[in-house]
Amino acid sequence: MGRIEELTEEVVRLFKNSGYEVDRRDVYNRLKLLIEEFKVPEDEAMRTVKNYLMKELDVSREQLIMESPLVKVADIKAPGQWVSLKAKVVQLWDSSSPNVSQVGLIGDETGIIKFVIWAKANKPQVEEGKCYLFANVVTDSFGGRMQVNVNRNSRIEEIDEDIQLPPKELEIVGALIAIQQNSGLIKRCKLCNRVLTKGVCPIHGQTESYDDLRVKGVIDDGENYYEVILNEENVRDLTGIGLEEAKEIAMENLDRTAVLSELKNRLLGRYYRLRGMRGQRYLLVSEIEFLKADVRKEGEEILGG
């Protein structure tokens, strides 16, 4: 399909979505004339043709659901905006809410974001791994994170494009400059694996739990920072303190937070080389080691250069 045909389709669809039939041939000719003959920029040509049709059909801009601007995931920073995005369905989650038709993660090359398709939106189901145009969706923030909501005025259309996701694996060198709360010897909910805060699961309330060891921290390389999560294995590789050792430290001190203090002493302020998977917010570390740098060689390079 040529460019003019594509644009024609877009116009036809726009009006069709609002319940108006327009003459495809007429639209095509007008666009072709403006763009190819008169060299009018595409968006100007589109606006001109849309305005012409609105006048012809006596439709107001409000009656016509205007297509929201096409954005990338990384551009979504504020709630309450109407946007369109082309994205791949990364993951579908189970939803127990009758109000929600589907919930999960979608992404493009700039990032990954949570999406919700409301049951009331009455949309066909999306599938994991497939790519779609999510047109006219609304940005929202929930629990401190951005998401997009698909409502009745939105449109989901499968597209024949393979949207790339952000490079999932990342290797970085940097210093661990902060270790956040909820690190050290923690308790997780037996039902959902979420970390308990003050003994309470955010979903299941007071539940049965199990112990785990992890570090949530910030790696900073002087240009960027990464929020990272080290699991028990990572922590053990670096410090020799695994879950069993951590429990011993907690017992000896009669204090679970003694583990966190010990980990801070051993880990903060040091340099690391690490690889990890980029999640929505956190880098989930797969391999990590203390940086072994050849200071002499690097120093001589600086002096030589």
Added chain:
Amino acid sequence: MIAMDGRSFKREIARRVFAFELNKATHKIESGDRAVQVLLPTGVSCNRVFIVGVLLDREETRPDSDFWKVRISDPTGVFRGFVGRFQPDALESLLKIEPPEIVAVVAKIRLFEGDTTTVVTIRPEVIIPVEREVRDYWVIETAKHTLERINRMRKGGNELVELAWQVYEPDLDYYEEKVKEAVRTLLDQHAMVESETEARESEEPEEVSEEEEKAKAEESEVESWEGEEELEGVEDIESVEREEDWELEDIDEFEFEEEEWDLRDILGE
């Protein structure tokens, strides 16, 4: 990164900057909802630093004030700072350290504007004893970052670079030489430590070099610290501090009360 109210924010990056450069910074940048930044002479804004150096001493400003003055040296000069109750983690670990000792420090920057001079101080959030290798790499890394900034200054073009030219008119050749000198000092020390270690396996070489570094830092002090007296005169720096801290409480210290989703939680990995 997104805050609870949906406002997007970025955590402040911890810059790598040598003492001689930081101590020359005098210009504040205030913009909107961002925490106050200091303009470095090499043309970037800076609100937080990561330093690895030698804690030379700690001194309580008044008896039982729990407000400590610290001096931390790198090969180019001395960082002056304060640790108080508003940085409980840093305070707790500071009191366990017997200087001189190599420490890693994550700190916020404060500009103290006196009558005659402007003084840069640091407010450590983290201060933790680390191994010599960490300090060595810090010197290398900070040298690289500073040389990169110097190059960007030479090229010109961006807004902060232009502002830095206006405010500081830095002698970039001198800056470059200071950076290389720091690297040279490091390599010399390195060579010395290596040969000493070989010669006397049983002895701990760190003490020697730290003392030496201390002496070196004392030497370079005259040049880098005209503001000392100005700062001594401040009776009530703690209350200044308190005010500033409320004012500047920046959003990146914010942590969600509830557990966030991380993919691992959801996937049950």
